[in-house]
Amino acid sequence: xxxxxxxxxxxxxxxxxxxxxxxxxxxxxxxxxxxxxxxxxxxxxxxxxxxxxxxxxxxxxxxxxxxxxxxxxxxxxxxxxxxxxxxxxxxxxxxxxxxxxxxxxxxxxxxxxxxxxxxxxxxxxxxxxxxxxxxxxxxxxxxxxxxxxxxxxxxxxxxxxxxxxxxxxxxxxxxxxxxxxxxxxxxxxxxxxxxxxxxxxxxxxxxxxxxxxxxxxxxxxxxxxxxxxxxxxxxxxxxxxxxxxxxxxxxxxxxxxxxxxxxxxxxxxxxxxxxxxxxxxxxxxxxxxxxxxxxxxxxxxxxxxxxxxxxxxxxxxxxxxxxxxxxxxxxxxxxxxxxxxxxxxxxxxxxxxxxxxxxxxxxxxxxxxxxxxxxxxxxxxxxxxxxxxx
Numbered sequence: 001x002x003x004x005x006x007x008x009x010x011x012x013x014x015x016x017x018x019x020x021x022x023x024x025x026x027x028x029x030x031x032x033x034x035x036x037x038x039x040x041x042x043x044x045x046x047x048x049x050x051x052x053x054x055x056x057x058x059x060x061x062x063x064x065x066x067x068x069x070x071x072x073x074x075x076x077x078x079x080x081x082x083x084x085x086x087x088x089x090x091x092x093x094x095x096x097x098x099x100x101x102x103x104x105x106x107x108x109x110x111x112x113x114x115x116x117x118x119x120x121x122x123x124x125x126x127x128x129x130x131x132x133x134x135x136x137x138x139x140x141x142x143x144x145x146x147x148x149x150x151x152x153x154x155x156x157x158x159x160x161x162x163x164x165x166x167x168x169x170x171x172x173x174x175x176x177x178x179x180x181x182x183x184x185x186x187x188x189x190x191x192x193x194x195x196x197x198x199x200x201x202x203x204x205x206x207x208x209x210x211x212x213x214x215x216x217x218x219x220x221x222x223x224x225x226x227x228x229x230x231x232x233x234x235x236x237x238x239x240x241x242x243x244x245x246x247x248x249x250x251x252x253x254x255x256x257x258x259x260x261x262x263x264x265x266x267x268x269x270x271x272x273x274x275x276x277x278x279x280x281x282x283x284x285x286x287x288x289x290x291x292x293x294x295x296x297x298x299x300x301x302x303x304x305x306x307x308x309x310x311x312x313x314x315x316x317x318x319x320x321x322x323x324x325x326x327x328x329x330x331x332x333x334x335x336x337x338x339x340x341x342x343x344x345x346x347x348x349x350x351x352x353x354x355x356x357x358x359x360x361x362x363x364x365x366x367x368x369x370x371x372x373x374x375x376x377x378x379x380x381x382x383x384x385x386x387x388x389x390x
Contacts, residue, residue, distance in 0.1 A: 001037040003052040004386075006063065009033065010365040012043065013064040015337040015350040019043055025329050025367075033063065035357040038385040043351055061380055062366050064332060066130025066358030067313035068339030068349045070158070071226075071250050071271055073304035074120045074134040075113055075148040078104025080306050087280060097306045098138070098166050105138040105148070114151050120303060121155055124311040127377075130358035130384045131339070131348045133158035135198060137165030142186045149193035158343055160196035160226060161187070164214045166205050179210050183217035196247075197223040201237035208236035215244055224344070230254045231276070242266045248298065248342040251276065253285045264294035269342040271298040272334070274319035275308035287334075288325030298338035299331060318374035328368045357386035 012020070012031035020026035032049035034042035042050060083097050105113070117134070124132055134156055136148035145163045152159045163182040171178035187197075197218030201211035205228075215225045225244050229237025231251035241249035242262040249263065250271040263270050272285045290297050299316050302308040310316070313335050320331040340349030347356045361381040362369065369378055382390040 002054060003041070004035045004054040004056060005032050005049050005052040006035070006056045006058055006359070006361070007032040007046045007049055008060060009046070009058040009063045009361075010060045011062045011367065012351060013062070013332065013336075013367050014043055014352055015065060015333060016352045019352060023329065024333055031063070033351060033359065035383065035386045038357055038387075040351055040355050040357050041353055043353065058361055060365060062362045062364055062369070063351070064128075064360050064362065064367050065336040065349050065351050066360055066382065066384060067128050067335050068131040068337075068343065068345070069124060069129045069300050069303070069313055070133045070248065070298055070339040070342040071273060071300035071302050072132060072134045072311075073137060073162075073302070074117045075136060075152050076101050076105050076138045076305050077108035077112055077116065078305065083306065084279065084309070099169060101138045101305055102140055102169070106141070106144050110147060110151060113148070114154065117151060117155050120311055124301075124303070124313075125382060125384065126379065126390060127312050127314060128360035128379045128382055129311070129313050130360075130382065131158065131343070131345070132156055133160060133196070133343060135160040135162040136190065137162030137198075140165065140168035142181070142189050145186055146189040146193065149190050153193045157195070159194045160198045161190045161194040161218065161223065162198045162200070163187070163190065164199040164206050164211070166200065175210070179206075179213055182214055187217055187221060191218075191221045191223060194223055196226050198226045198228060200228040201235060201240060202228060202232050203235070204232070208240060211237065211240055212244075215240070215246070219244065226250060230259065238262060242268045247344050250300070250302075251285070252290065253277070253283060255286075255289070260289060260293040260295070263290065267296070269296045269298050269338065271300050271339075271342050272320065272324065273300055273302035273308060274316050274324060275310045276302045278319055279308050279310075284323045286325060287320060287330070291326070291330065296338060296341050297330070297334045298342040299334040300339060300342070314370045314378065315374065318371045321371035322374075328371045331371060332367050357383055359383040
């Protein structure tokens, strides 16, 4: 292996207070990072950097950990432009539009679906996302859910079984029968490809009892839990997530005081998805309320063709700062270390010795520019696992 030093970094975000200025971001000024193989082996001031085989001069740019996008839906086909246009013209969002994507995804070939996943992963990587979770949920048959997960697993390690996205059209009059399918033959076919199990616990999808049945079946098969919770209104999703030890409760838009207490006292991460609120003109999640309650908060894109068709974590950082009560520091931490916590990962979301060398060099002197210059492509260079990919 060869070693590489990236030097003269204006501001390095390590996400380790002990390495930098004592803040949660662990900032180091005029910094350097040393990479050996796929790992970070040293961080500190440029003047103290050890000798290496290669050197890259950052030229006074800021460096942040690679973004960790812990919630997306990339295995799909079709387009919902007309639905978005209608919604922006006054029609409210509901879960029912998922059926449009289900029909298109079932009709697509394996090759088409795989190409779509690769395309959106590359798009995200180009913008600095080096770890990305993605789900099934647009097949809703045993065959189509299993192939979605098989395709996803060929592209990313973070794969989630979401057979309980909505009730399949064929089971519209028999939701209990669909839950039996999701927790039985479909789970049997899907579990070998997945690390996680998820459920859309929401009106128009699955109620608390149904969600519990889905999650407990997955847990019994060795999958870890995540929950789509409290997006469209108050409901049991957050409480269920905390009770079952889910890694993450995602959306968390409509929370009671009891929900806040549960998230603040437990280790279930509250994953906020501002792209969904932007694209549906819904109420924004109150990140400030969650943070003040002591909850761990992650930011993610929710990239999907219906309610949040963006792969830009930087865009979500800007939305969180502008409309959700987060500071620029809090938003960046949530988009990196917060996402890692939501995936129960300790090797990503930080720039510390032993972490995977996932690094993003920004065309700016500070990470604050992610919110300060919204919509501007600031990604200058990206390393993933020590390999420069941009």
